[in-house]
Amino acid sequence: MKGALPSNMRLLALLNRPDVVPHRQNTTKTSIIVDWLALYFARRAEGGAIATAVQCEPGEIILHVAVDGSPTDDDREAGAYLLSTLRAVFAQGIVDHDRPLILRRLMIQKTAPRIRRKLQRLVTAPEYRDERASSLGLCGAFDQALQFWESRGRKETSLRCLEVSEELHGDQEHGTAALGAIFSRLMERSQEAILVLDSETNIDRWLTVLDEVWDCLDILQTSDVFRNIEINYVLPFMGYLSFMKKLHFRMWHIYFYTIGAECFVSDGIPIFHQTLGDDGIDRFVHGHGGVSIRWVNDLPSSLPSTCPPFHFPTTPSAHYDAFIESYALRTQF
Numbered sequence: 072m073k074g075a076l077p078s079n080m081r082l083l084a085l086l087n088r089p090d091v092v093p094h095r096q097n098t099t100k101t102s103i104i105v106d107w108l109a110l111y112f113a114r115r116a117e118g119g120a121i122a123t124a125v126q127c128e129p130g131e132i133i134l135h136v137a138v139d140g141s142p143t144d145d146d147r148e149a150g151a152y153l154l155s156t157l158r159a160v161f162a163q164g165i166v167d168h169d170r171p172l173i174l175r176r177l178m179i180q181k182t183a184p185r186i187r188r189k190l191q192r193l194v195t196a197p198e199y200r201d202e203r204a205s206s207l208g209l210c211g212a213f214d215q216a217l218q219f220w221e222s223r224g225r226k227e228t229s230l231r232c233l234e235v236s237e238e239l240h241g242d243q244e245h246g247t248a249a250l251g252a253i254f255s256r257l258m259e260r261s262q263e264a265i266l267v268l269d270s271e272t273n274i275d276r277w278l279t280v281l282d283e284v285w286d287c288l289d290i291l292q293t294s295d296v297f298r299n300i301e302i303n304y305v306l307p308f309m310g311y312l313s314f315m316k317k318l319h320f321r322m323w324h325i326y327f328y329t330i331g332a333e334c335f336v337s338d339g340i341p342i343f344h345q346t347l348g349d350d351g352i353d354r355f356v357h358g359h360g361g362v363s364i365r366w367v368n369d370l371p372s373s374l375p376s377t378c379p380p381f382h383f384p385t386t387p388s389a390h391y392d393a394f395i396e397s398y399a400l401r402t403q404f
Contacts, residue, residue, distance in 0.1 A: 107331025
């Protein structure tokens with residue numbers, strides 16, 4: 072059962088991103104879990120380079136974490152808190168509905184400044200460097216893009232948009248208009264979340280406002296409009312494509328904090344049970360091993376070297392990422 076989760080490194084490199092139209096990497100549920108764990112270990116609001124991999128052996132699960140430099144006391148404390156939270160998630164008596172909530176709370180406690188920064192980038196029109204967004208505002212530019220999309224014969228038929236159409240218009244014929252209303256709501260809720268994160272310290276209050284943001288994002292991310300963006304379907308958007316891709320990218324990076332928790336519960340927990348067994352889960356819950364963290368950079372400086380040092384042409388993480396890609400070791404999606 073080795074490698075029940077893919078053990079190739081999932082690099083989270085968010086500093087010095089090239090100034091091009093962003094796109095998000097294709098994902099599977101397991102890759103979302105591993106990337107979500109990398110998000111947890113990011114040190115700064117501005118981002119950083121973090122790599123995580125999960126190794127599954129019969130009776131043992133190891134989370135390998137590579138941070139920029141040697142792990143600090145704060146990194147180790149964060150790792151210990153992650154494991155203690157996972158014990159709570161696996162504890163008997165916890166209902167399935169509460170498990171994602173526990174994980175979202177964990178993530179908010181650790182990464183609130185980073186989430187706040189991403190929300191600010193989402194709602195700031197000049198960040199998009201788009202003429203329509205600058206002149207019409209984000210909601211105006213989004214509404215124009217929706218109108219153009221509909222003019223190309225498209226129609227919004229996703230389940231949650233039709234539910235909103237029913238609420239707002241009394242029928243299911245206004246799915247696209249409902250999507251526009253949800254986007255406006257997202258902008259309002261995001262601004263409110265920024266204010267709450269800036270002015271309050273109550274984590275329950277943070278969670279409440281961010282849940283409202285994530286609910287809007289869930290509707291948008293599962294809509295027909297953004298499914299077209301995800302597969303890079305150009306014709307329904309034409310000149311609006313660049314703006315919509317940037318928007319999709321920024322929304323996804325906020326949505327990821329909650330969808331990662333959901334995927335861990337729906338797909339990660341069964342893998343843990345399969346790897347550790349019921350007895351192993353019970354031992355883990357009671358603090359007797361089963362799941363551990365190993366820091367990739369945490370090596371004694373006194374180890375003897377048997378060969379000359381290797382000089383990376385780029386950063387080590389980028390070098391290994393290129394190596395994995397060149398030998399097609401990544402999962403093919």
